[in-house]
Amino acid sequence: MKIVSAIKRVPEEIQNRLKDRFPETEFLFCHGIDEAEAHLPEAEVFVTYGEDLTPDRIEKAVQLKWIMVLSAGMDKMPFAEIDERGVVVTNVRGIHAKPMAEYALSMFLQVSRQAKTLIEQENQHQWNRRPTMNEISGNTMVFLGTGAIAQETARLAKAFHMKTIGFSKTGKDKPHFDETYTQDRLDEFLPYGDFVTAVLPSTVETKYILNIDHFKAMPDHAIFLNMGRGDLVSSEVLLEAVRHPHIHHAVLDVFEQEPLPEDHPFWDEERVTVTPHISGISPHYVPRGFEVFEENLELYLNGNGEMKNIIDLKRGY
Amino acid sequence: MKIVSAIKRVPEEIQNRLKDRFPETEFLFCHGIDEAEAHLPEAEVFVTYGEDLTPDRIEKAVQLKWIMVLSAGMDKMPFAEIDERGVVVTNVRGIHAKPMAEYALSMFLQVSRQAKTLIEQENQHQWNRRPTMNEISGNTMVFLGTGAIAQETARLAKAFHMKTIGFSKTGKDKPHFDETYTQDRLDEFLPYGDFVTAVLPSTVETKYILNIDHFKAMPDHAIFLNMGRGDLVSSEVLLEAVRHPHIHHAVLDVFEQEPLPEDHPFWDEERVTVTPHISGISPHYVPRGFEVFEENLELYLNGNGEMKNIIDLKRGY
Incomplete structure (x- = not known):
């Protein structure tokens, strides 16, 4: 199974840790959506900041089962289309x-x-x-x-x-x-x-x-x-x-x-x-976000527990 | 016994509380040292920020037994002269x-x-x-x-x-x-x-x-x-x-x-x-200082315990 990430500049250290911990899983770390787009049809899991998700792209991602949003605000996400496809969405609520x-x-x-x-x-x-x-x-x-x-x-x-x-x-x-x-x-x-x-x-x-x-x-x-x-x-x-x-x-x-x-x-x-919407900015943001993802990936793969921060797609949070 | 204070603008509330709590004691709240100076010869206790104390004034205060300094830094105090007279000095260490x-x-x-x-x-x-x-x-x-x-x-x-x-x-x-x-x-x-x-x-x-x-x-x-x-x-x-x-x-x-x-x-x-030496400034400074004084005055009058924050006049702190 393939995981596609559209998060830019994921530190090598985090990439290697994930690959080591989940050797059966194929990780594709792309530099933004432009690079990730071509790989969406193969993605079972998509890691994103959420702003790049259009109904169009959801449609392309035919194998998609889980969207991990490395953000807490998800105003721009096409929840209706995602819900229709039965895709699960989780976010990083709390890391801000x-x-x-x-x-x-x-x-x-x-x-x-x-x-x-x-x-x-x-x-x-x-x-x-x-x-x-x-x-x-x-x-x-x-x-x-x-x-x-x-x-x-x-x-x-x-x-x-x-x-x-x-x-x-x-x-x-x-x-x-x-x-x-x-x-x-x-x-x-x-x-x-x-x-x-x-x-x-x-x-x-x-x-x-x-x-x-x-x-x-x-x-x-x-x-x-x-x-x-x-x-x-x-x-x-x-x-x-x-x-x-x-x-x-x-x-x-x-x-x-x-x-x-x-x-x-x-x-x-x-x-x-x-102040220019900087309250949630932190140099520890990406590492903390991937920690939440890692925990959830463990739960996702081993199916022995519900994932953290699952979004109610009807409510939108 | 008479207590002379050279602290400017002591809130009425504090003045009244002290007078009510220690009815046997005469309090004289002066507006600075210029006003307090004339009363020094009668003072058994003198309340001050410490910067106004000169050897000359110590000499005038013939009945002085205790100086309460409403400050923590006491660089300018004539410790030798005070020590010679056997006067006790306390300060408000900690309220900053x-x-x-x-x-x-x-x-x-x-x-x-x-x-x-x-x-x-x-x-x-x-x-x-x-x-x-x-x-x-x-x-x-x-x-x-x-x-x-x-x-x-x-x-x-x-x-x-x-x-x-x-x-x-x-x-x-x-x-x-x-x-x-x-x-x-x-x-x-x-x-x-x-x-x-x-x-x-x-x-x-x-x-x-x-x-x-x-x-x-x-x-x-x-x-x-x-x-x-x-x-x-x-x-x-x-x-x-x-x-x-x-x-x-x-x-x-x-x-x-x-x-x-x-x-x-x-x-x-x-x-x-x-920053212009403002770290210790607080609107609560005078009330907190007088709280320390009040506690010490209780101990001073009833003699059942050593006062708080007594200064070692040889060391200067």
Whole structure:
């Protein structure tokens, strides 16, 4: 059986480890979809970032049984066509947790400790100790989402002696949260959110669920951070929230439109920090992704257990 | 008995709490030393940041038995004169731990996640996802110093799954350190220091103990952070270390001369980040300082225990 990978620059070390561990399996490591395309008809397993999968290509892959997506967001995948063919899809849900948790903590520290001001002073050779240095310790962090990324962020927040309150559809208890509630009770708890972290995936149910009243409910000193999906809240609502201002600052890594247009007002807004969707980037990404794949391949070949992170193709996550 | 405080702007809440808790004691909250000076002859206890104490003033304070210093560095205090009079000195050792640990983590995150580059890109309205995002998780942090500040920094480093190695005069085990050694073995372990954090106090023994060979021993990707004292390492050595470069970056909050002169080469050095001695600043500083004072005042009045943080006037710390 043949495994075709469209992942560019897979380290030799990983390629050799896989070949050694699964000697009966033929691996074809291609440099992107252009190179992989010709081999799709022979592939039983296809390893991809997911963005290169078109209905057309699914049709070509006549022997395909399993698609391993080395990504967590899968907005662009043709789920209907895949489902029709009975192909299983797994992803790497969870491997973004570490870098994204670090991103969140680094940005709350950056805003609380006025890094932009300090860097500007440094550029000006200016020794000025007056910018207020706020501590992040002891604050309350409210989370929209209680999944793997939120949990890892909450774990670090707890290390900084924070109180963590999570909101999800079910309101179920999750590790590292002091309290968890269903999303319909958000209004009640936003007034406690010194920091508000949004890590909801984009589904129909989470589109534009935050409105201006949510920002009005947050404390004046609140820092809002969105590293989930850009369509959680409209640009208009965010601009109103920071311009009034209803909150102290918004840290945005995801946007309704990406790349964020050069003339978008967010770039110059004093109470907004824009980062170019980098929260999940990590030098350890590919190795960690292939570790998940390796574990699943073992389960796939030996059939003695269900694979990890199987996607519900009807729900899309 | 009378307590004179020269601390400016002590919140009403704290003043009232002290007066309520110690009704037999007379408190005089003065706005700085200029206002306090006239009351020194009546003071049995003097609360100060320590910089305003001159031999002259010690002499005036004829009833003085205890000086409570709301600071940790006490370079400017006339210890000989104080010792001669048999006055006890206590300080607030440890209350800098939280903000300084936050400072250290925030700066390692800032450099590892290229915040300066991202902020510059934001200023330019530039969407560019190429800057490398390194994780701080899983690295090794080497500490010069294993006191309260180093321990709190190590505690947070452990939350980020780091290995922590501490160096001190005695090499004694301390909480949150995986390993501790005596300073003479520094050379052996610097090659493991992805991050090197210096939090040594300034004593004769720690002056200019780091030389260029120490920086040569660190990995090329090492980030060195000094939030202890500026005379741990000379500007010349640091410049050579970052210009060669022997290390990736130096984060400096303390300097041989403060304020750092406007024409000092550190300001413009790409591999150096200068902050204006702000690591210990916190909005919670005065309340936390008075909490230590309150605890000590209880011990002082009821004489049933030794006060906390008594300074050895011969050693100066």
